[in-house]
Amino acid sequence: MDGACVYEDNTAIHELTQGLIMAKQLTVHPHSPEARDLLIQKILSSYHNALFLLQSLDTPPPAPSLLESSVSEAFEFDQPFSRKRKGSATREDHVRICGGNGLEDNTDYGFNWRKYGQKDISGAKFPRNYYRCSYQKVQNCLEDDDPAVFDIAYKGKHACNLGAQSASPPLPPASPENHEMTPTRHHQLSPPNSDKMLSHLRANLSVNTSDLGGYIDTVPSSFSFPSTSSGSGLMEDLHYFKSPNCYDDELWQVCSPFIDLPGYL
DNA sequence: GGTATTTGACCGGG
DNA sequence: CCCGGTCAAATACC
Incomplete structure (x- = not known):
């Protein structure tokens, strides 16, 4: 230390x-x-x-807390989405979600999201990816009853060219994609590591919480988010978070400074 | 061989 | 009929 x-x-x-x-x-x-x-x-x-x-x-830097992937994958622009499985990167391309109070190390939770589909959405710039929990079948979908598990809707805005060179990638998931996970409740899980990451979040992340009401408790243990084939590094992501443990308004207020970024909405 | 990803097909709702 | 979500076979990686 x-x-x-x-x-x-x-x-x-x-x-x-x-x-x-x-x-x-x-x-x-x-x-x-x-x-x-x-x-x-x-x-x-x-x-x-x-x-x-x-x-x-x-948490060893630069691992992000919400969704985890390798740094090399995160900023691999050559094949942003239609990435064929090459080398060892594939197994690191999982999307991991941590739950509970949002502060645990996600690696301890060990929830992996497995991609099961991709669709081109009409009118959307990028295809949408579909993910579900890897343990959905193994654990008989227990996450539906597990308060530690939450659904995430993930949108936002980050310019990879601004932060890609820094040690800590601002936000997962892996590739410079446009992400949209089916939202339910939203909640922020604090980035684990550094003020740098936090400042980067403040600078580049916008969180839309305005239209979440209709999604509450409507989503199974899967989500989707579109990805982009763009290699520009300028993306739009919107992040929604749901954690039953954070329904408490007071706790939400505690969490919110990291996600409620006025002026970026 | 086991596991994960890709991708076209299928299905249901609007 | 169109669109979005899911399934499942094929394929790739370890």
């Missing part, structure tokens, strides 16, 4: 300590409803920050 890690560890402890102090304040002193809400939000924020920091220690 290097100095930076030690610093982050101390910061996480600091955040936890702050959360503990505020929690004690909440229990000891009488507060107005507004003050209580404020304290609760601060507590949640502190713990969220601590978890965020701790996760960044556990």
Whole structure:
């Protein structure tokens, strides 16, 4: 563990300590409803920050947290979509989704999304890819009842040429594609590693949460998103997230700073 | 041989 | 009938 890690560890402890102090304040002193809400939000924020920091220690850079793929695959422009299976990259092209509170290492969850189809959508610039959980059959679709599993709708905007050279790819999934997963509820899972990634997200990601209501709880354990054959590196992605564990408004507010990016919608 | 991806066919809803 | 989602055979990789 290097100095930076030690610093982050101390910061996480600091955040936890702050959360503990505020929690004690909440229990000891009488507060107005507004003050209580404020304290609760601060507590949640502190713990969220601590978890965020701790996760960044556990997660080897540059692995993204939501959807995982190899960096080389992520910015492989030569065959953006109609990529034939070559070499070892194929097995890394899985889309992994982590759930729970959104802070766990996705690799620990081990949910893989297996592509089962692709369609050219009329009027759409790019074909749409269809994915489902690899364990859907093995586990008899348990994810439907598993609160740790969530559906993601993934759109957004990232310019690969802006961040492709950096150590941390701003956002998965693998290829410079246009992604659209069938959305249900939305929720953000914080990027694990660095302020750099976070700033990149803020700079390049836009999240549309305006039209999610009709999708709530309507989607099976599969999703789709279109991909592009464009190699320009300028893409549009829109990310929707659903996590039953994050239905809580307060928790959503804690999570939201990373996804609610005014001015980019 | 096992597993994942590709891709055309099939099916259901609007 | 068109379109979107899924299936399943063929194929590729490990």
